[in-house]
Amino acid sequence: MSRSKLDIENLVKGFDRAKIVIPIILAKDTQNHFLKGFENGGGQTDDSLGGWPERKRPNSRANRGRALLVKTGSMKNDLQDREISFHRIVVNILNIEYAQYHNFGMGHMPRREIIGDSKELEAQNLKTIQDELDKINP
Numbered sequence: 001m002s003r004s005k006l007d008i009e010n011l012v013k014g015f016d017r018a019k020i021v022i023p024i025i026l027a028k029d030t031q032n033h034f035l036k037g038f039e040n041g042g043g044q045t046d047d048s049l050g051g052w053p054e055r056k057r058p059n060s061r062a063n064r065g066r067a068l069l070v071k072t073g074s075m076k077n078d079l080q081d082r083e084i085s086f087h088r089i090v091v092n093i094l095n096i097e098y099a100q101y102h103n104f105g106m107g108h109m110p111r112r113e114i115i116g117d118s119k120e121l122e123a124q125n126l127k128t129i130q131d132e133l134d135k136i137n138p
Contacts, residue, residue: 014136019086022132026125027081030091033121037114038076041068045116052112069112075099079114091115 037044042052052068070076075096083090092115093099105111 011136018132018136022129023084023086023089025128025132027084027089027091029124029128030089030121031079031081033118033124034079034091034115035076038067038070042112044121045113045118047111047116048113053110069102069114075102075114 034044037048037052040051042048042050055063055068057063075093075098078093078095078099079091080094081089081091082094099114101107101109102112103114103116
């Protein structure tokens with residue numbers, strides 16, 4: 001089956017649109033995926049599926065009723081998309097230096113991975129990409 005010039009032009013336009021839209025969707029989905037860890041106490045990365053380690057003193061006055069890694073909300077609020085392009089998407093916590101100590105577990109801090117590998121996110125991203133590409137040539 002041959003395609004007309006109009007069909008090819010529509011495919012090119014569709015792909016050009018997808019090159020812009022897909023990274024934006026993936027960046028937002030990635031940000032939301034990792035933000036879930038703050039709400040659920042972990043579970044958003046492959047290494048934190050069982051949840052983050054509990055506090056040493058969970059019932060202290062300062063910690064009672066407060067989610068893990070959320071005191072001022074600075075880390076949670078700084079988890080943002082930093083770069084979005086067809087070739088690269090960067091979502092991270094850039095301005096909170098101590099985030100790396102929590103993410104990797106350093107010194108006396110247990111590891112509470114905020115950002116890391118996630119098979120669940122990878123599968124979600126692949127589905128999003130496929131869904132957007134399907135819109136080009138239904």
